[in-house]
Amino acid sequence: DGGITQSPKYLFRKEGQNVTLSCEQNLNHDAMYWYRQDPGQGLRLIYYSQIVNDFQKGDIAEGYSVSREKKESFPLTVTSAQKNPTAFYLCASSGGRGETQYFGPGTRLLVL
Amino acid sequence: EDQVTQSPEALRLQEGESSSLNCSYTVSGLRGLFWYRQDPGKGPEFLFTLYSAGEEKEKERLKATLTKKESFLHITAPKPEDSATYLCAVRRDDKIIFGKGTRLHILP
Numbered sequence: 001d002g003g004i005t006q007s008p009k010y011l012f013r014k015e016g017q018n019v020t021l022s023c024e025q026n027l028n029h030d031a032m033y034w035y036r037q038d039p040g041q042g043l044r045l046i047y048y049s050q051i052v053n054d055f056q057k058g059d060i061a062e063g064y065s066v067s068r069e070k071k072e073s074f075p076l077t078v079t080s081a082q083k084n085p086t087a088f089y090l091c092a093s094s095g096g097r098g099e100t101q102y103f104g105p106g107t108r109l110l111v112l
Numbered sequence: 113e114d115q116v117t118q119s120p121e122a123l124r125l126q127e128g129e130s131s132s133l134n135c136s137y138t139v140s141g142l143r144g145l146f147w148y149r150q151d152p153g154k155g156p157e158f159l160f161t162l163y164s165a166g167e168e169k170e171k172e173r174l175k176a177t178l179t180k181k182e183s184f185l186h187i188t189a190p191k192p193e194d195s196a197t198y199l200c201a202v203r204r205d206d207k208i209i210f211g212k213g214t215r216l217h218i219l220p
Contacts, residue, residue: 098206103155
């Protein structure tokens, strides 16, 4: 089955710790995205990538970093510089930038 | 400023009571409007893409329509399993802008 997987489902971060969220897709999509979802707010774009080895900042990139070494994978690192990391993180992919996006199941990040 | 506004924020209906959700936008040069369904604790599930005013798409009890300024998601004779948050998003150039969603609760 084609789709997008995210892991882990839940992630706990300690103060000062960097954590990495995994996102893998087997849809052969070129574009991949990371969003943050907070209660009562719309999805906010963190980073996106249109091709391998290239990525751009979204609206709220501060405190986050990404890499795109393979077409199928787009991991997100939440660094210690992100002071309010508790949120639901969603990864998505599309055939191209601006086309219909398909989402993974999400990772909920909590701070200890 | 480009904006996507969904209304109402929340809606409670009795099973079988038809209604509509609204998505209004102030985006020039619309290149697509998307509807998603999101269950609690899960990722959004794609429902429809609409491209031009007058276009309609249907899936089971859902029908999405599009005008030049807004889109409606009509729900006919809903069932409790239709309870979810429904998200609208619009495309301007290569940017996708999401609304905050409408929380729909269908009472049995």
